[in-house]
Amino acid sequence: MSFTEIKRREIKNYILRKIDEDEEALLAKTADAFGISGTSVKRYIDAELSAGHIGIDEKRMCGLALVFNNATFQYDMASLADREDYALYTDVLPVMSVNTNADRIWRYVLPEIFNNAIEHSEGHKIDAYIETSFLYNRVIVADDGIGIFNKIVTAMKRYGYSNPQPEDAITELYKGKFTTCPERHTGEGIFFSMRMLDRVAIVSDGILLRSGYEGEASCVRSHLLAYAMRFNRKGTVVIMQLDNETRRDLTEIFDEYSDDEKAFIKTRIPVYEACMDHDPVARSQARRLQNRLNNFEEAILDFEKVDIMGQGFADELFRVYHNEHPEVTLTPINMNEQVHKMYLHALNTKVTVPDYSDTHLTR
Numbered sequence: 158m159s160f161t162e163i164k165r166r167e168i169k170n171y172i173l174r175k176i177d178e179d180e181e182a183l184l185a186k187t188a189d190a191f192g193i194s195g196t197s198v199k200r201y202i203d204a205e206l207s208a209g210h211i212g213i214d215e216k217r218m219c220g221l222a223l224v225f226n227n228a229t230f231q232y233d234m235a236s237l238a239d240r241e242d243y244a245l246y247t248d249v250l251p252v253m254s255v256n257t258n259a260d261r262i263w264r265y266v267l268p269e270i271f272n273n274a275i276e277h278s279e280g281h282k283i284d285a286y287i288e289t290s291f292l293y294n295r296v297i298v299a300d301d302g303i304g305i306f307n308k309i310v311t312a313m314k315r316y317g318y319s320n321p322q323p324e325d326a327i328t329e330l331y332k333g334k335f336t337t338c339p340e341r342h343t344g345e346g347i348f349f350s351m352r353m354l355d356r357v358a359i360v361s362d363g364i365l366l367r368s369g370y371e372g373e374a375s376c377v378r379s380h381l382l383a384y385a386m387r388f389n390r391k392g393t394v395v396i397m398q399l400d401n402e403t404r405r406d407l408t409e410i411f412d413e414y415s416d417d418e419k420a421f422i423k424t425r426i427p428v429y430e431a432c433m434d435h436d437p438v439a440r441s442q443a444r445r446l447q448n449r450l451n452n453f454e455e456a457i458l459d460f461e462k463v464d465i466m467g468q469g470f471a472d473e474l475f476r477v478y479h480n481e482h483p484e485v486t487l488t489p490i491n492m493n494e495q496v497h498k499m500y501l502h503a504l505n506t507k508v509t510v511p512d513y514s515d516t517h518l519t520r
Contacts, residue, residue: 168193170402172201173223173292176211181218210291228252228287234275234300237283241271244285252287253294255401262353262399262407263294269346270298270395277337278302280392293355295398299389304361312337318448323364324433325445330359330366331431332424333414334452345421352410352425356398360385367430369398374435416454424450425457438467443474450478450485461491471503 160168168191175183187198202221205211214222230248237243245267253263274283280302288295302308309326318325329335333348351357356369358381370377385394414423429435432442450456458474460466479487489500 167191169201169205170292172198172205173210176219176221177223177292179217179219183219183221205291208291223290223292225288225290226252228289230285230287232283232285234278234281234283237271237275241275242268244271244283249285249287249296252289253401254289255294255399256403258406259294259399259401259403262403262405263296265407266350266353266397267296267298269350270397273305273346274298274300274302274393276341277305277308278392279308284388286388291401293398293400295396297385297388297394297396299385299392299394301389301392303392305359305393306361306364308337309335323362327364327366328426328431328445329449331426332449332453332456334421334424334449343421348421348424349410349414350397352414353405353407354397354399355403356396358385358396359393360396361393368427422454423457424453424455425459427459427461429460429462435463436465436467437463437470438465440469440473443470443478447474447478450487451482453485455486455488458487458489459491460489460493460496463496464493466496466499468499468502471499472506475500475503476506476508 168187171190172183172187175186180186183202184195184198187193187201188195202211206213206221209224211221212224213220228248230244232244245264249267250260250263253259255263271283274280278300280300282301284297284299286297286299288297306323306326309329310321310323313321313325313329330347331351334344336342336344347359351368354369357367358370359366360382363382365378365381367377367381370381381396385396388394414421414425416422426446428437428446431446434442437443437446475487475489479485492500
């Protein structure tokens with residue numbers, strides 16, 4: 158069977174991804190996915206071994222592992238003032254081999270992350286760790302500052318937010334348009350960065366914001382916290398990952414959340430991640446989530462991974478808030494059957510004020 162170059166590349170990338178996931182049934186799953194023989198799969202694997210893209214690792218279930226090349230850089234923040242792009246062009250991009258889409262995304266994301274550390278962390282040093290493989294690049298940026306969530310909590314108090322917690326800071330970052338310094342920033346950098354990259358994790362003081370990571374929540378959390386601790390024990394660690402041949406287009410991401418004048422008018426909130434206990438059940442959770450939504454024309458509420466939604470949460474958000482802010486369109490997506498039923502219940506609930514004017518009381 159003869160495949161096109163595009164098909165062969167698709168098979169190769171599939172194999173590499175399964176190796177990265179440590180898929181025990183690598184041969185069988187690849188053969189089944191592409192309708193090829195196990196012998197053909199082995200030839201692809203042998204080719205990747207010869208190319209140095211993967212190596213033998215008997216500790217893993219699949220017996221193989223991606224080969225990574227590592228680079229480390231350290232910067233004094235003072236030396237990067239107004240030159241946050243210096244690290245990008247001088248150190249980071251030269252060690253990457255990526256397509257045009259990925260190049261453009263890294264050129265947007267990395268200056269944003271470096272600038273956040275320089276202008277907001279109140280730290281002194283930034284460490285950058287680059288892990289490159291044939292499949293994807295991972296960049297870790299760590300500073301020694303006060304911590305991003307502490308910084309946001311302090312700003313929330315200044316803005317009049319009642320008793321904010323680090324988890325509330327995470328919710329505000331998911332929404333976007335939150336900045337601790339409105340005179341100089343718009344609060345868009347992290348929001349768009351999370352949607353451009355395949356995976357993002359921000360860790361500070363044992364608190365975790367994540368996007369793009371799949372799997373059981375506690376396992377992912379423990380893995381990312383342990384991974385971040387390898388690079389820094391204080392301040393903030395940002396872990397970013399993007400496929401070298403991504404099809405994601407930077408301009409399309411901006412267009413998805415902006416109007417024709419390029420104003421940031423739409424947000425998308427992962428409800429499972431934005432709610433501290435994952436299950437949105439309480440009115441207080443809804444109130445925290447709906448804070449500042451009136452800064453947007455539309456809020457997409459992504460219920461992926463949410464198993465249940467409480468009546469109080471649904472009523473507070475989809476009836477009370479909707480009635481008070483009809484100018485904000487609330488668009489729920491990825492609801493399972495139970496969550497959708499509660500959503501419809503909230504939409505269809507009519508509350509009337511009791512009228513006792515015609516009541517005749519007897520004594």
